[in-house]
Amino acid sequence: MKLTNKLFLYFGILFFFTINIFGMVLIQSNFNLTVKNTVNASLGEYSVIYTNLESKETMSNIFLTNRDIIKIKSDSYLKNINNPNISLEFRTLDKKMFYSTKNSDILYSEKIYNIKDNLSNYMIYKEENNKILLITNIISINNNKYYFTYMNNLDNLYNDRIKSIFTLIKLNVVIGVFLLFIIYLISIEITKPINNLIDSMEDIIEGNYNKKFTYKSNISEINSISNNFSLMNEEIQKKIKQLREQNNSKQRFIDNLTHEIRTPLTSIIGYSDLMMNKKVQDIDLIYKSFNNINREGKRILALTSNLVSLITLDKKSLKLNNYSLKEILYDVRNALNMKIIQYDVELLIKGDDIEVFSDKNLLTILISNFIDNAIKATIDRDIRKVILIVDKNILIIKDTGKGISKSDINKIFEPFYMADKSRNKSVDGFGLGLSICKEISNLLDINIEIKSEIDVGTEIILNFKGSLRE
Helix, strand or coil: CCHHHHHHHHHHHHHHHHHHHHHHHHHHHHHHHHHHHHHHHHHHHHHHHHHHHCCHHHHCCCCCCHHHHHHHHHHHHHHHHCCCCEEEEEECCCCCEEEECCCCCCCCCCHHHCCCCCCCEEEEEECCCCEEEEEEEEEEECCEEEEEEEEEECHHHHHHHHHHHHHHHHHHHHHHHHHHHHHHHHHHHHHHHHHHHHHHHHHHHCCCCCCCCCCCCCCHHHHHHHHHHHHHHHHHHHHHHHHHHHHHHHHHHHHHHHHHHHHHHHHHHHHHHHHHHCCCCCHHHHHHHHHHHHHHHHHHHHHHHHHHHHHHCCHHHCCEEEEEHHHHHHHHHHHCHHHHHHCCCEEEEEECCCEEEEEHHHHHHHHHHHHHHHHHHCCCCCCCEEEEEEECCEEEEEECCCCCCHHHHCCCCCCCCCCCCCCCHHHHCCCCHHHHHHHHHHHCCCEEEEEEECCCEEEEEEECCCCEEC
């Protein structure tokens, strides 16, 4: 069942029970109060008649029989009050009719004649068509005792209650139709944003992740659902974008890895086939073939070593201590000295020395890879310069190379990715160096920022955060 129908049904049932219970309680309370007031009024009237009949004036009248006295007094009183619902009757103590104002000899109930301590006894006698208030006591007239009964027909009161109930039913129909219509409109207003949310979810299930949910409602909870759904949708879009980027990155990795392995293997197989299938007499060709096989084998070995390094980097294996950053820079410069001389690159170290709390081997690999790439970037440049600047908690590696385009900056840390596709593989290796640098920086809690401009150069900024000791 739809929520709209449920709300309509539940609120309808709630209204029906509430209005009817309240109405019935109100009708019954009013009825009980009316009956109580009628009983009290009747007791008062009974007391007045009783006193009048038993007065000395009545007793002294010697010209009238008791029945005449009772008839005159009773008829006179009933004439004064002019209420057709009230009647009086008198019975002897053996309950035989002595006089009745309505000419009826019906004995309604034996219980009413159980008089104790000369106190008036009253009850409401009920049968199918009659509801009568009976008030009885023993009265003495001229030394003769009788049961004096006051009878008040309450049928009108009970009929009024039934009429009130029917009126309530009619009001139920009229008010119910109106209120149920209002409830239906309210339920639609409440469920409208929920239905919109369902439609939006169905769109997302079908792949429309750009669906926006901007429905506004006067109900704060509905607005909260709308806002949270929009945030969730935005997060889903971000995650999907990340997954696509990761998937593209993995696909590029697989494609490049396949290419990088196939190239040296093809060369090795080609030279080995040459040596196996022909009687080669040329010593230079033999040397060249074995040299190429050896070189390509080393390339595959370097590739596997770098892949292992990339996969097995683990924070648990770190050996942390305090080290001089400038000493590490000088060690790296000495290690790369042959390449610096070979490519005629000027490498400068500037700034004040600081201590870094880190793993020396990994930090050396990190800095070496960045400086090595900076040197390679300047090979074809007129000005070949690499500057290392230590400034407070950062290390800047600045070169005068070709620069990197904005579209390539976010991809240079991917395995095998090369911003400069024209570089020689013998110079650049397999493009895994920066991928390893990224993993090392994550382990050592070092933030990497790259600024570059085509034909101007590149700046690599290493932010050591809280790992430095001055």
